Amino acid sequence: MLVVLGIIWFYLRRMAMENDGEMPLFKGLELPTGSFTLKQIKAATRNFDPENKIGEGGFGPVYKGVLPDGSMIAVKQLSSKSKQGNREFVNEIGMISALQHPNLVKLYGCCIEGNQLLLIYEYMENNSLARALFGPEGLKLELDWRNRRKICIGIARGLAYLHEESMLKIVHRDIKTTNVLLDKDLNAKISDFGLAKLDEEENTHISTRIAGTMGYMAPEYAMRGYLTDKADVYSFGVVTLEIVSGKSNANCRPKEDFIYLLDWAYVLQENGALLELVDPALGTNFSVEEAQQMLNLALVCTNPSPTLRPAMSTVVSMLEGHTPIQVPTMKITRTESMELRFRSFEKLSQDGHSQAVSMDGPWADSSLSMQSSREDGHSHSTTARLLGND
Structure with a gap:
């Protein structure tokens, strides 16, 4: 082949x-x-x-x-x-x-x-996970807790196969809700391998041009072009947050209100209120223990240090309850502008509103995708800004 x-x-x-x-x-x-x-x-x-x-x-x-x-x-x-x-x-x-x-x-x-x-x-009868979670009324699905958890485990198993079990070890590079499709039984299937890279076992990492979607790219990859399978683990963590919260990490408000869902998750964790992220549409129809587990796992997977992120096989084991999850405490130094952004996002969360994303079908991408032709692994300054680095 x-x-x-x-x-x-x-x-x-x-x-x-x-x-x-x-x-x-x-x-x-x-x-x-x-x-x-x-x-x-x-x-x-x-x-x-x-x-x-x-x-x-x-x-x-x-x-x-x-x-x-x-x-x-x-x-x-x-x-x-x-x-x-x-x-x-x-x-x-x-x-x-x-x-x-x-x-x-x-x-x-x-x-x-x-x-x-x-x-x-x-053909995937239920289109993309993005449309299921963020689509307009009439197209989005009312995903119950059991199906959200099943979808999350399915994505994790697919990535574990790509990274560790297949004949070819592959880094997908573009894991996001638009690239996860749902069949008639709401089984998750990873799609769109156009940006995938072979991960040769003798290499500790791949230095490569930057290609992916803002909001889902691991910082070491977005900033330096340093690519390992841990970049997919980071993206998976972001998607997990989106599945639990029903909100998009790429959800953008006016400039002064701009913030990522992941930023807000760190703030809530610091305040011991991580469960506030759970989608209000679920009401009380979810497992508090499982929700806490999935949110903790999302934070472990999005650790700024790639070496501290678990392998996807370990993630599967964590989701299935075989391996405990230990979440490092993230202390965030916030500037005045960041405080304004956090407060605006808190208001957005309390209002229960989330920006509707029009998803007409699979591979329909409303988020900002970027390609960098530079081979030296450095990203543009806008990348750093959009990733939340002031």
């Missing part, structure tokens, strides 16, 4: 140069996954009928389709003009074709024909 992946990437680069950056052709390539014709995909999606559009990602729309045997599919159409899209296309095929796990979305195949780059996935 790796050999084929290398061939595809080499072919992409060569054809891009020969075609002055235009979308390269893939004729004659044997891909490590199933192949569909454009005719089949057009028939399945009714020629990409707008009524079948279920999402819009950074690299193109996603359509619902039905195969002749009645199987439902999701078709991700990558823009023919996006060089980054080409890279993600190759990465997605190479990575996910070698991975099989109940908590990873299944890639059925691809279509490379003319100027079309299409990825065909299993």
Whole structure:
């Protein structure tokens, strides 16, 4: 599979140069996954009928389709003009074709024909976790406590497989609620491996260009390009906070009110009031013990020091109650401007309001994604500001 992946990437680069950056052709390539014709995909999606559009990602729309045997599919159409899209296309095929796990979305195949780059996935009836938690009325789901906990454990198991159990050790790099999909039974499946990186065991870390989503990136990665599987652990911690609270970590108020959910969690922990983060929509229909456990785990996973974050297999063990969770006390030195932000977020929490995020389908991303082409591992100054470093 790796050999084929290398061939595809080499072919992409060569054809891009020969075609002055235009979308390269893939004729004659044997891909490590199933192949569909454009005719089949057009028939399945009714020629990409707008009524079948279920999402819009950074690299193109996603359509619902039905195969002749009645199987439902999701078709991700990558823009023919996006060089980054080409890279993600190759990465997605190479990575996910070698991975099989109940908590990873299944890639059925691809279509490379003319100027079309299409990825065909299993269809996920309940769309993305982002829409389930933050979507507008009529689209968001009323997730009870049992399902929230099940989703959290599912994400943890999927990441444990990527980091420790699969033949290829992989760092996803973009774990967030829009990249977690939910099937008809609300089982969580990690999707979108376009930014994933192989984690070679002999390397202690990977120095790489920064690519991911603000609010979910670990500080050592966002600031220095220092990448290990602990970056995914950090992102998982943020997502866990969002699942318990029903609020988005990327939820932004006017400039003077800007604050991240994670900041507020540290303040509440310092005050011994962490359970105030639990989604008011749950009322009293949740386990106080399990909620405290999940919130403590989220803080352990988002520890500023990557070496103090647990491995994902340990996270699974913690969630299942086999391993105790010890949360380090985080003392935060707050400036006057930070105090204003904290008070505004507290008011927002008391009001019970959260900013609605319009999620039309999987891969629809309302948060700020960033790509840095700099190879020296340094991020722009805005990165530091958005991560909450004054």
